[in-house]
Structure formats: structure tokens, C-alpha cells
Amino acid sequence: MSDSLSHSNSPTLRDRYLALIDQIVQITLKGQIRSKEQVYQMLAQQVVPGTAEIFERCLDERTMEIEHEIETVKDELKQAKATRSQRAIKTIASEWERAAAQNRAASAIAKAAEQIAASEPAYLLADLLQVIDPNQKQALTIAQLKQLAAALKQQATEIESEMATEVQQVAMGIDRGLQSWQHLEGYLVSWVYDGGQSAIGFENVPGQRGPWALWAKQVNSPIPQALFQTLALERSLLEWTTQQYFHLDDWVEMALILQFLQRGLVGWTEQRIYDAKLGSSLAISCFLTFAAVWGELANGFMQATSLNSSHRERLADGCFQIALQILRAFAQKQYFPLYGGVFASFNGGHLQSALDYLDLPLRQVEGTQEKARILTLLGYSQQAVGNYHQATQFYDRALEIARAAEDVPCEIADLNHLSRICVAKKQYAEAIDYSQRALLLSRQVGDKLGEANALANLGYSEVYSAQAIERSEPEVYEMAIGYLQQGLKLSQQLNDRQSLSLCCSSLGAAHLVLSQPQAAIDYLQSGFQAAQASGDLYLQGLNLVNLAEAYYGLQQTEKAIYVGCIGMYMLERIASPEWRQAAGLLTILQGQMGQDAFQKVLAQYRPQFMTAIGVDGYDYIPQLLANYR
Numbered sequence: 075m076s077d078s079l080s081h082s083n084s085p086t087l088r089d090r091y092l093a094l095i096d097q098i099v100q101i102t103l104k105g106q107i108r109s110k111e112q113v114y115q116m117l118a119q120q121v122v123p124g125t126a127e128i129f130e131r132c133l134d135e136r137t138m139e140i141e142h143e144i145e146t147v148k149d150e151l152k153q154a155k156a157t158r159s160q161r162a163i164k165t166i167a168s169e170w171e172r173a174a175a176q177n178r179a180a181s182a183i184a185k186a187a188e189q190i191a192a193s194e195p196a197y198l199l200a201d202l203l204q205v206i207d208p209n210q211k212q213a214l215t216i217a218q219l220k221q222l223a224a225a226l227k228q229q230a231t232e233i234e235s236e237m238a239t240e241v242q243q244v245a246m247g248i249d250r251g252l253q254s255w256q257h258l259e260g261y262l263v264s265w266v267y268d269g270g271q272s273a274i275g276f277e278n279v280p281g282q283r284g285p286w287a288l289w290a291k292q293v294n295s296p297i298p299q300a301l302f303q304t305l306a307l308e309r310s311l312l313e314w315t316t317q318q319y320f321h322l323d324d325w326v327e328m329a330l331i332l333q334f335l336q337r338g339l340v341g342w343t344e345q346r347i348y349d350a351k352l353g354s355s356l357a358i359s360c361f362l363t364f365a366a367v368w369g370e371l372a373n374g375f376m377q378a379t380s381l382n383s384s385h386r387e388r389l390a391d392g393c394f395q396i397a398l399q400i401l402r403a404f405a406q407k408q409y410f411p412l413y414g415g416v417f418a419s420f421n422g423g424h425l426q427s428a429l430d431y432l433d434l435p436l437r438q439v440e441g442t443q444e445k446a447r448i449l450t451l452l453g454y455s456q457q458a459v460g461n462y463h464q465a466t467q468f469y470d471r472a473l474e475i476a477r478a479a480e481d482v483p484c485e486i487a488d489l490n491h492l493s494r495i496c497v498a499k500k501q502y503a504e505a506i507d508y509s510q511r512a513l514l515l516s517r518q519v520g521d522k523l524g525e526a527n528a529l530a531n532l533g534y535s536e537v538y539s540a541q542a543i544e545r546s547e548p549e550v551y552e553m554a555i556g557y558l559q560q561g562l563k564l565s566q567q568l569n570d571r572q573s574l575s576l577c578c579s580s581l582g583a584a585h586l587v588l589s590q591p592q593a594a595i596d597y598l599q600s601g602f603q604a605a606q607a608s609g610d611l612y613l614q615g616l617n618l619v620n621l622a623e624a625y626y627g628l629q630q631t632e633k634a635i636y637v638g639c640i641g642m643y644m645l646e647r648i649a650s651p652e653w654r655q656a657a658g659l660l661t662i663l664q665g666q667m668g669q670d671a672f673q674k675v676l677a678q679y680r681p682q683f684m685t686a687i688g689v690d691g692y693d694y695i696p697q698l699l700a701n702y703r
Contacts, residue, residue: 087122087125087128087129088128088131088132090120091121091128091129091132091133092132092135092136094116094117094120094121095132095133095136095163095166096136098113098116098162098166099136099159099162099163099166102158102161102162102165103155103158103159103162107162107165110165110168110169113165113166113169114169114172114173117166117169117170117173118173118176121170121173123177123180123181126174126177129170130170133163133166133167133170136163137160137163137167140156140159140160140163141160143156144156144157144160179212179218180221183214183218183221183222183225184225186205186222186225187222187225187226187228187229188229189201189205190202190205190226190229190241190244191226191229191230191232191233191237191241192233195237195240195384195388196384196387196388197388198240198241198244198322198388199322199325199326199388199389199391199392199395200388200391200392200395202244202326203329203392203395203396203399205222206219206222206330206333207399208333208337208399208403209399209402209403216252216255219248219252219330220248220249220252222248223245223246223248223249223252224245226241226242226244226245226248227242227245229241230242230245240322243321243322243323243326244322244323244326246323246326247322247323247324247325247326247327247329247330248326248327248330250295250323250326250327251326251327251328251329251330251331251334252330254293254294254295254298254327254330254331255330255331255334257292257293257294258289258292258293258331258334258335259334259338261288261289261292262335262338262339262342263339263342264288265285265288286302286303286305286306287302287303287306289302289335290302290303290306293331295324295327297318297320297324297327297328298327298328298331300314300318301314301328305367310370311367311370311371311374312370312373312374312377313374314374315370315371315373315374315375315377315378316374316377316378316379316380317380318378318380319380319381320375320378320381320389325389325392329392329396332364332367332368332396333396335364336360336361336364336400339360340357340360340361343356343357343360344357354409355607355608357407357409358404358409358410358411358414361400361401361403361404361407362404364400365397365400365401365404368393368394368396368397368400369393369397371393372390372393372394372397373390375389375390375393376390401444401448401451402444402448404448405443405444405445405447405448406444410447410451411451411572412447412450412451412483412484412487412523413454413487413490413491413523413527413572413573413576414451414454414572414608414610442475442479443475443476443479443481443484445472445475446472446473446475446476446479446481446484447472447476447481447484449468449469449471449472449475450468450469450472450476450484450487450488450491452468453465453466453468453469453472453488453491454491456468457491457494457495457498458612458648458650459648459649459650459651460650460651460652462495462498462499465491465495466492466495469488469491469492469495470488470492472484472488473485473488473489473492476488482515482519482521483519483521483523483524485515486512486515486516486519486521486524486527486528487524487527489508489509489511489512489515489528490508490509490512490524490527490528490531492508493505493506493507493508493509493512493528493531493532493535494531494534496508496535497531497534497535497538500538500542502535502538502539502542503539505531505534505535505538505539506532506535506536506539508531509528509531509532509535510528510532512524512527512528512531513525513528513529513532516528522564522567522568523568523570523573525561525564526561526564526565526568526570526573526577527561527573527576528561529557529558529560529561529564529577530557530558530561530562530565530573530576530577530580531580532554532557533554533555533556533557533558533559533561533580533581533584534554534558534580534583534584536550536553536554536557537551537554537555537583537584537587537588538587540554541587551584551588554584555581555584558577558580558581558584559581561573561576561577561580562574562577562578562581565577571604571605571607571608572604572605572608572610572613574600574601574604575601575602575604575605575608575610575613575617576601576613577601578597578598578600578601578604578617579597579598579601579605579613579616579617579620581594581597581601582594582595582597582598582601582617582620582621582624583620585597586620586623586624586627589627591623591624591625591627591628592624592628594620594621594624594627595621595624595625595628598617598618598620598621598624599617599621601613601617602614602617602618602621605617611644611647611648612645612648612650614641614644615641615642615644615645615648615650615652615653616641616645616652617641618637618638618640618641618644618656619638619641619642619645619652619653619655619656619659621637621641622634622635622637622638622641622656622659622660623659625637626659626663631663631667631675632675632678632679634659634663635660635663635672635675635676635679636675636679636682636683638656638659638660638663639656639660639676639683639695640683640686640687640691641653641656642656642657642660642695642698643687643691643694643695643698644687646698653698654702657698657699657701657702658702660699661699661702661703664699676692676695680692683695
């Protein structure tokens with residue numbers, strides 16, 4: 075507001091506002107104010123938007139007058155009245171603060187609607203997603219989203235016809251999304267308690283349990299309903315997306331519904347689960363599952379030939395933007411898995427297609443701590459599928475950003491991961507160097523989790539280094555296993571299942587190298603159980619494959635076949651090339667036993683297979699072995 079405008083309007087407004095304050099004080103003294111809400115409504119209705127400064131000056135003036143009266147008046151009755159007036163003034167001040175905040179929000183929403191309406195068509199969704207980004211300091215409430223939809227409808231009446239239609243569709247999408255969320259909100263977590271489920275997550279039997287099928291029944295709109303049905307049956311989202319025709323309102327409705335579901339589930343797991351470790355594990359699964367859904371949707375839109383190129387690109391870009399918002403929120407959480415990967419929540423689908431999309435939006439984000447952590451997550455995921463070059467690039471970039479952001483735990487994690495990659499590439503000297511740097515840095519800053527992983531990697535690297543140069547001195551392996559034992563003990567103290575699994579897996583592998591299969595079995599079984607608890611499918615599969623090798627070394631053929639098949643299936647399902655290690659062992663056993671005897675073992679363990687990997691997994695085992703050959 076300009077000074078000239080303030081001076082020209084001040085006398086009239088000042089008189090009105092002083093009278094309003096006096097009126098509220100008087101009716102308060104008479105006992106005619108029933109609640110603070112009544113005061114709020116009077117202020118909201120009678121204070122003109124854009125004149126807050128004038129009202130606040132009037133309120134300050136009356137406050138000072140009453141305070142002066144309390145300090146100077148001697149008459150007890152008058153002083154009592156002034157004290158009561160002071161309480162009334164304080165009520166006005168508190169309710170005015172609320173009204174002013176609402177006015178500011180309304181003004182911000184009006185400006186946001188103007189910005190969206192003024193967008194170029196290509197940037198319409200990007201501008202909308204920026205406004206409704208839940209990572210904002212003050213994320214929009216449901217009431218404010220309703221206001222945004224109303225403001226957009228008003229804007230649509232004031233702009234050119236072509237853009238008006240699109241703005242109107244965005245407003246309709248917001249309205250429909252809020253209506254659909256009202257239907258779904260009561261069923262957010264009810265599926266957890268249905269059917270006596272013993273597990274919570276997104277890993278249940280296709281079409282039978284889990285949230286998607288229930289949500290499909292509760293939502294009325296066709297697009298969200300079809301999306302949930304596709305997810306419930308574990309069908310390809312990429313194929314589904316290419317077969318649909320999406321209007322803007324469909325996409326916006328879907329975006330709002332998924333945003334509310336994801337935020338609601340994460341909030342519930344963080345606050346309501348009695349076991350903090352379990353709650354964190356489930357929250358991680360929620361973040362990763364919804365990021366993966368948006369990744370597959372983005373890939374689908376990029377290939378949707380039923381849409382024209384500009385519409386296709388902006389819908390795909392919108393999906394990228396939402397995936398990035400989810401990951402940025404995730405990266406700020408204390409439980410963000412610096413030693414885990416995206417595949418942790420991927421049962422029933424390959425990882426690779428869900429990984430590829432994430433690199434594109436990350437290129438457009440400045441070097442932030444969040445970006446370093448997301449890149450670390452992606453590096454671990456690429457490492458699991460054998461893309462060591464891509465993983466190394468992710469880790470190197472994350473290391474650079476983490477150092478600049480002084481995110482030391484992330485820096486230590488990247489050094490540890492680079493050590494593990496070097497072992498996989500048989501670069502043992504480099505692996506030892508990375509793990510030693512991680513160990514030194516973790517001890518300097520007191521990062522016990524980083525230290526546990528560094529000890530595991532150092533011992534693991536030393537074992538394979540000694541084996542590579544055919545050193546047979548017992549003290550060499552004793553020192554290496556000593557590092558692994560230290561890491562194991564520290565992981566147990568931390569009760570960190572991911573690190574515990576890594577240490578046990580490394581100890582098991584070390585004992586296999588030393589031709590001590592019985593000792594290896596104990597560690598690998600513990601490693602598998604810890605990996606199950608942490609939700610890390612890669613470590614689960616890796617432990618099982620090594621366990622099969624240990625049973626084979628003890629000539630316990632049936633057990634080797636059983637765990638080897640499950641490990642092979644798990645690793646192949648996340649596209650890890652290490653499934654071939656298990657397939658190679660199983661092929662040898664099949665050749666030694668003969669086809670009939672091998673099939674007899676599979677049939678004998680069928681009930682256990684059904685429990686572990688379902689009927690589809692059991693039926694897929696012969697195909698995997700055929701693919702290997």
C-alpha cells in the first residue's frame with residue numbers, strides 16, 4: 075500500500091476499526107460473546123482486505139490506552155473493568171492473528187491461481203505442482219486446495235478460451251481428487267487389519283491382499299479405479315498408461331489422490347506403529363513404492379502414442395516432478411536408508427524400468443544434501459543390478475555433493491559403497507582404500523553405522539584380496555575376519571538390520587572362501603533373517619545363493635536346491651545378474667542328479683516354495699533354469 079493511499083483512507087478506516095474494537099470490548103464486558111469464533115467472524119467480515127496495517131495500528135492504540143489506564147487509575151471498580159477490557163483486547167489480538175493468517179493464505183492462493191492461469195500450456199502442470207508441493211514450509215490444506223480450485227474457476231472466466239478450458243480442467247481435477255480422497259480416507263489403513271494379515275507392506279499376493287484392491291472398490295472415478303486394479307493385479311503400469319487417454323482433470327485427480335495416500339500412509343507408519351524400527355521400515359516401503367509408481371507412469375506417458383507429443387511430454391514431466399518431490403521428502407527423514415536401495419519395496423516387478431526415470435529430474439536439481447542422498451540410494455540400486463559403471467557415477471557425484479553440503483554420514487556411505495563395488499570388480503586394493511577411509515572418517519565423527527559398514531567392507535575386501543594372491547597364512551584371514559566380527563558386534567549393538575545382514579553375509583562369504591561351509595551357514599542364515607527384517611531383497615537373495623553354495627559344500631543337496639531356487643528367483647526379480655550364480659549351481663546339481671530326481675526335490679519342497687515365492691515363483695523356476703542354459 076502506498077503512503078498516499080494510506081493517508082487518504084486512514085481517517086475513515088481508523089474510525090471504523092477503533093469503533094469495531096470498542097464494540098467487541100463492550101459486548102465482551104456485557105457477556106454477549108459466546109466464543110472466540112464469534113470474534114474471529116466479526117474481524118473477518120469487517121476488516122477490509124489489504125488494510126491490515128491500519129487495523130493493527132488501531133489495535134495497538136487501544137491496547138496502550140487500556141494498559142495506561144490499568145497503571146494509573148486508582149478506583150478498584152474502574153481498574154477491574156480495565157483489566158477485563160485488557161483480556162478482551164488480547165482475545166481480539168489472538169483472533170486477528172488467525173484472521174490475518176487466513177487472509178495471507180487467501181491472498182497467496184489467489185496469486186497462485188493467477189500464476190497458473192498465466193502459464194504457457196507446456197508449464198501449466200509444473201506450476202500447479204509447485205503450488206501443491208507438500209515439501210513447502212506451509213503445505214496447502216484441503217480447505218486451501220478447495221479455495222485454489224475456486225480461484226482457478228474464476229480465472230478461467232477471465233482468460234482466452236483455449237487456455238480457459240485447460241485451467242477449468244485443472245480446477246475440476248482438484249475438486250474430483252478431493253472428493254475421491256474423502257471416499258478413500260477411511261480406508262487408508264483398514265486393509266492392514268483385514269483377513270488376518272501377518273505382514274504390512276506392498277508385497278502381498280497379487281489381487282488378493284494389500285491396499286490397491288480395496289482402494290479400487292472405494293473410489294468412483296474410472297481412471298483412479300483402473301490404476302488401483304492394475305496395481306492390485308501387478309500388471310504393467312507402462313502398458314496400462316499407454317492404453318488410456320488422459321485429460322488434464324484425470325491426471326490432476328490421480329496426482330492428488332496418490333499424494334494424499336502416500337503422505338497418509340507415511341504419517342501413520344511413523345506415528346502409530348508400536349515398533350519404531352518396524353515403523354521406519356514400512357515408511358521406507360511407502361516412499362519407495364509411490365516413487366516407483368510415478369516412475370512407471372512417467373515411462374508410460376512417454377510412450378503413449380494416443381496422446382499428442384506436447385500433452386504426452388507435459389504429463390510425463392509432471393510424473394517426474396512428483397517422483398522427485400517424494401524422494402526429496404524422503405531424503406529429509408532420519409530413517410533414510412543410506413545403505414539400502416529402491417528395490418527394497420519391489421516384489422513382483424523388475425527394478426530397471428523404475429530406476430531409469432530418476433536420473434532425468436535429478437539432473438535439473440541443484441547440488442543439495444537431498445540430492446546427494448537420493449543419488450546414493452540410486453547408486454546402491456544400480457549396484458544391485460550389476461550396473462557398476464552407472465552406480466560408480468552416482469556415488470562419485472553424491473560424494474562430491476555430500477562433501478560440499480557437509481553431510482558426513484552420506485559421504486561415509488558413498489565410500490563404503492564404492493569399496494563394495496571395487497570388490498565386485500576385483501579391484502581389491504581400491505576396495506581396501508575406500509573402506510579404510512570410511513572407517514577413519516566414521517570414527518572421527520562418531521558415525522557408528524558407517525563404522526559397522528566400513529569394518530564389514532574392510533574385512534570382506536581383505537579376505538578376497540588374500541584369496542586373489544593365494545596367500546594362505548592363517549593370520550591374514552584372522553585379521554580380516556576380526557574386522558568382520560567387530561562390524562557384526564557393532565551392528566548388533568545398533569540393532570541395525572541392514573548392516574547386520576551385510577556383516578553376516580560378508581562373514582558367510584569369507585568362511586566359504588576359507589572352505590568352512592558349516593561356519594558359513596550360521597552366518598548366512600542370520601544374514602538372511604536380518605535382510606528380511608530390513609526389506610532388502612538384494613541381500614536376501616545374496617545370502618540364499620551363498621547358503622546354497624555352503625549346503626552344496628556339505629553335500630546337503632536338497633537344501634542347496636531349495637534355498638538356491640528361492641535366491642535365484644529373488645535376484646532375477648530385481649534384475650540382479652547374480653541370479654546366474656545360483657542358476658549355475660542348480661544346473662550342476664540337475665546334471666549330477668538327473669532331471670527326474672531334481673524335479674522330485676522341487677515337488678517335495680513345493681509347500682515351502684509356495685509360502686516363500688508363491689505359485690508364480692514356483693512355476694517360474696524351470697523357465698529360469700532354461701533361460702540360464
